[in-house]
Amino acid sequence: MTTALARRTPSPAAAYTPPPEGLVHRVAGLRRTSPGRLQLILAALLTLGLLTGLIAGLTAHAASSGTAGLGDRAQPLLVKAESVWSALADADTTAAQAFLAGGLEPDTLTQRYDADLAAAGTSLAGAARLVPAGSEAATAIDGLSVGLAKYAALVATARADNRQGLPLGASYLTAASTLNRDTLQPQAQALFRIATDEIDAGYDSAHSSWWLIAMLVLAVALGVALLWAQGYLSRTTHRTFNVPLVAATGLFALLILLTVTVFANQRNHLGEAAREGSEPVATFARLHIAVLTERADEALTLAARGSADREKDFDQTTATIDFGDTRLEPAHEFAVAARQQHDAYLATHDQVRGLSEGGDYDGAVALAVGDQASRQFGELRTTLEGAIDNREAAFTEQIGAAGEWLDLLTLIGPLLALGICALAVFGIRARLEEYR
Amino acid sequence: MTRTRLATIAVTAALLLGAAGCSGDSSPRYDEATAAPTAGQPGAGQSAAPAPTPANCDPRASRRPDGALPAPGQMPAGTLMAEIRKRGRLILGTSQDTLLFSSRNPFTGRIEGFDVDMARLVAQAIFGDPNKLEIKVIAYDQRVNEVLLGKVDLVADTMTATCDRWKDVDFSVIYYEAGQKVLVRKDSTAKSIEDLGKKKICSAAGSTSYDNIGKVKSEPVAVAKPTFGDCLVAFQQNEVDAISTDDTILAGMAAQDPYAMVIGDRFTQEPYGMAINRNHPEFTRFVNAVLVKAAQDGTWTKTYERWLGGTAPKPPVAQYQ
Numbered sequence: 001m002t003t004a005l006a007r008r009t010p011s012p013a014a015a016y017t018p019p020p021e022g023l024v025h026r027v028a029g030l031r032r033t034s035p036g037r038l039q040l041i042l043a044a045l046l047t048l049g050l051l052t053g054l055i056a057g058l059t060a061h062a063a064s065s066g067t068a069g070l071g072d073r074a075q076p077l078l079v080k081a082e083s084v085w086s087a088l089a090d091a092d093t094t095a096a097q098a099f100l101a102g103g104l105e106p107d108t109l110t111q112r113y114d115a116d117l118a119a120a121g122t123s124l125a126g127a128a129r130l131v132p133a134g135s136e137a138a139t140a141i142d143g144l145s146v147g148l149a150k151y152a153a154l155v156a157t158a159r160a161d162n163r164q165g166l167p168l169g170a171s172y173l174t175a176a177s178t179l180n181r182d183t184l185q186p187q188a189q190a191l192f193r194i195a196t197d198e199i200d201a202g203y204d205s206a207h208s209s210w211w212l213i214a215m216l217v218l219a220v221a222l223g224v225a226l227l228w229a230q231g232y233l234s235r236t237t238h239r240t241f242n243v244p245l246v247a248a249t250g251l252f253a254l255l256i257l258l259t260v261t262v263f264a265n266q267r268n269h270l271g272e273a274a275r276e277g278s279e280p281v282a283t284f285a286r287l288h289i290a291v292l293t294e295r296a297d298e299a300l301t302l303a304a305r306g307s308a309d310r311e312k313d314f315d316q317t318t319a320t321i322d323f324g325d326t327r328l329e330p331a332h333e334f335a336v337a338a339r340q341q342h343d344a345y346l347a348t349h350d351q352v353r354g355l356s357e358g359g360d361y362d363g364a365v366a367l368a369v370g371d372q373a374s375r376q377f378g379e380l381r382t383t384l385e386g387a388i389d390n391r392e393a394a395f396t397e398q399i400g401a402a403g404e405w406l407d408l409l410t411l412i413g414p415l416l417a418l419g420i421c422a423l424a425v426f427g428i429r430a431r432l433e434e435y436r
Numbered sequence: 437m438t439r440t441r442l443a444t445i446a447v448t449a450a451l452l453l454g455a456a457g458c459s460g461d462s463s464p465r466y467d468e469a470t471a472a473p474t475a476g477q478p479g480a481g482q483s484a485a486p487a488p489t490p491a492n493c494d495p496r497a498s499r500r501p502d503g504a505l506p507a508p509g510q511m512p513a514g515t516l517m518a519e520i521r522k523r524g525r526l527i528l529g530t531s532q533d534t535l536l537f538s539s540r541n542p543f544t545g546r547i548e549g550f551d552v553d554m555a556r557l558v559a560q561a562i563f564g565d566p567n568k569l570e571i572k573v574i575a576y577d578q579r580v581n582e583v584l585l586g587k588v589d590l591v592a593d594t595m596t597a598t599c600d601r602w603k604d605v606d607f608s609v610i611y612y613e614a615g616q617k618v619l620v621r622k623d624s625t626a627k628s629i630e631d632l633g634k635k636k637i638c639s640a641a642g643s644t645s646y647d648n649i650g651k652v653k654s655e656p657v658a659v660a661k662p663t664f665g666d667c668l669v670a671f672q673q674n675e676v677d678a679i680s681t682d683d684t685i686l687a688g689m690a691a692q693d694p695y696a697m698v699i700g701d702r703f704t705q706e707p708y709g710m711a712i713n714r715n716h717p718e719f720t721r722f723v724n725a726v727l728v729k730a731a732q733d734g735t736w737t738k739t740y741e742r743w744l745g746g747t748a749p750k751p752p753v754a755q756y757q
């Protein structure tokens with residue numbers, strides 16, 4: 001009402017200026033009489049009450065949909081992006097190892113490559129459903145889909161050539177690997193980065209901080225108005241308490257209590273979701289990619305037989321791996337196990353490097369694609385994948401808990417505000433009627 | 437920058453030597469990490485012979501072997517052969533995608549071919565065992581550098597002995613005579629490289645096969661790829677219309693692609709030699725003795741027939757400085 005009045009305040013320059021005897025004049029005139037003042041107080045209480053109810057509902061709704069968006073969209077996108085990226089890295093590694101093994105590709109490697117390609121395709125399709133058309137993420141996904149088909153075709157040709165004993169297969173494999181490492185993986189990395197950014201944005205939107213500030217300002221104003229109105233009535237009438245207004249104040253306190261409780265719960269669980277869920281997930285995801293890169297570097301260095309030394313890249317990647325990262329603390333056992341398994345793998349890799357540098361190429365290849373290295377690396381992968389699943393579950397749990405009661409507040413907030421308004425009308429109209 | 441320098445080298449070589457002889461692959465001779473070798477720099481107790489100057493250069497003429505080959509167990513002290521024997525293996529620099537000369541057998545994973553077998557002869561002479569060989573795969577444009585830096589004992593990798601390269605490395609006597617041709621699709625109507633004007637022709641970066649494409653009058657478009665295997669992939673993916681390099685390499689490609697054929701006559705001469713560090717003239721002499729012996733006792737002919745098929749021509753005649 002106040003806003004409506006303010007909007008209708010006549011501007012002196014306007015062509016159709018209402019006469020000074022208009023609404024403003026009349027409203028201003030109300031201040032001079034007791035019933036007029038009561039009417040003004042009622043109007044202010046109703047306005048603040050209705051606005052508070054509206055904003056309480058909207059705040060709860062924004063927070064609820066922001067929280068749900070985190071769980072339904074941002075986090076799944078991150079997991080899909082990680083899955084695409086690691087599947088690509090693993091496919092590259094597998095193809096290089098199959099090449100190193102010589103002869104007909106070992107069954108296990110063929111199956112792993114097929115599984116990687118299927119995982120990349122499924123995750124891409126899943127990711128495509130999570131991003132709006134035309135967005136940066138959608139462009140990355142389109143590029144990856146096209147590139148993945150080309151990659152699969154190159155590897156298929158390499159296999160066909162290999163089966164016929166044509167050395168050309170090796171060149172097709174190089175072309176496929178170059179496409180994978182130089183084009184596809186950077187695109188998957190970009191998608192992963194976009195997903196990480198969306199998670200940050202998702203937390204902001206779930207917090208709904210601006211809505212809460214608006215809500216706070218209105219609640220303070222309504223509280224002050226309620227208390228002041230009761231003070232005024234107590235001074236100007238014979239009754240110390242206006243019972244309906246006291247009841248309205250009670251409802252107001254209930255509204256505030258409810259809002260504070262629900263949002264405190266939400267913020268607590270959002271913090272837990274970040275600490276226990278999305279941060280460890282993103283960190284484990286990076287570690288997962290890093291160890292896959294190490295394994296691919298090892299295989300590609302051996303496959304190139306000296307023409308492309310990726311040992312430097314291996315060392316640089318190893319330097320980025322830190323299982324002591326504090327963000328991994330919520331999954332401590334996984335981090336400890338992964339560190340031990342990674343150390344064991346690194347020891348084997350050092351042996352491979354030693355053999356290769358000592359001129360025993362066949363020995364180095366046998367060790368690199370042999371059972372010991374495959375088992376060690378497989379255990380490490382299983383641990384890291386298990387850690388990601390484990391933390392993802394923790395995230396889902398916390399996000400679910402964070403969203404609890406928010407929908408209830410969306411409904412109850414406005415209802416409580418309406419109750420406050422009704423009681424205010426009830427309480428003040430009784431006083432107004434004394435002037436009839 | 438390399439391109440300009442390569443072009444300069446190629447042009448200089450062409451000016452000095454005419455069309456024949458010295459026009460194989462033009463590897464950059466040194467990069468930032470490699471110092472130019474100084475004449476007379478002592479190496480393993482020997483002083484290097486001065487490099488032949490381009491004016492009197494015959495790229496086919498190598499160092500004359502001194503006397504008969506020592507027995508495998510008795511390499512003279514202070515020589516590179518003795519050092520190699522002590523190390524336990526001969527390090528060969530080659531490629532793994534030149535079918536028939538040095539390529540990876542997909543069934544066994546081993547690198548094999550005519551070039552590799554020639555190097556095995558050297559291992560046999562040093563150790564009495566042709567398998568004491570470590571194969572290091574090197575990029576085409578690193579063949580001279582690897583020898584200069586001493587990372588490999590010798591390079592046998594369809595490498596043309598050229599006067600330009602003689603400035604930096606020694607070459608053994610010629611062990612194979614090749615020449616540049618062009619490979620096209622079976623349905624092509626072209627009769628020679630001159631008929632491929634405006635078409636894309638692929639060759640390996642750092643080879644003068646690549647530079648030679650630029651000299652063709654009908655102006656085909658030269659496309660560079662890291663290796664010749666990459667060229668064949670591009671050819672099969674229809675990214676390029678043809679591939680041009682030594683007929684030996686093209687024969688290996690045609691053998692892998694029934695829809696490809698080699699056309700025209702050789703338009704250059706590419707005599708292959710093994711590149712060896714110039715600080716070890718004794719090793720060049722030793723390798724030459726091995727190669728001459730192989731030519732005389734029929735090993736060369738057997739190896740030729742094993743890898744290249746048909747009836748072997750007469751082995752190239754050794755020429756000395």
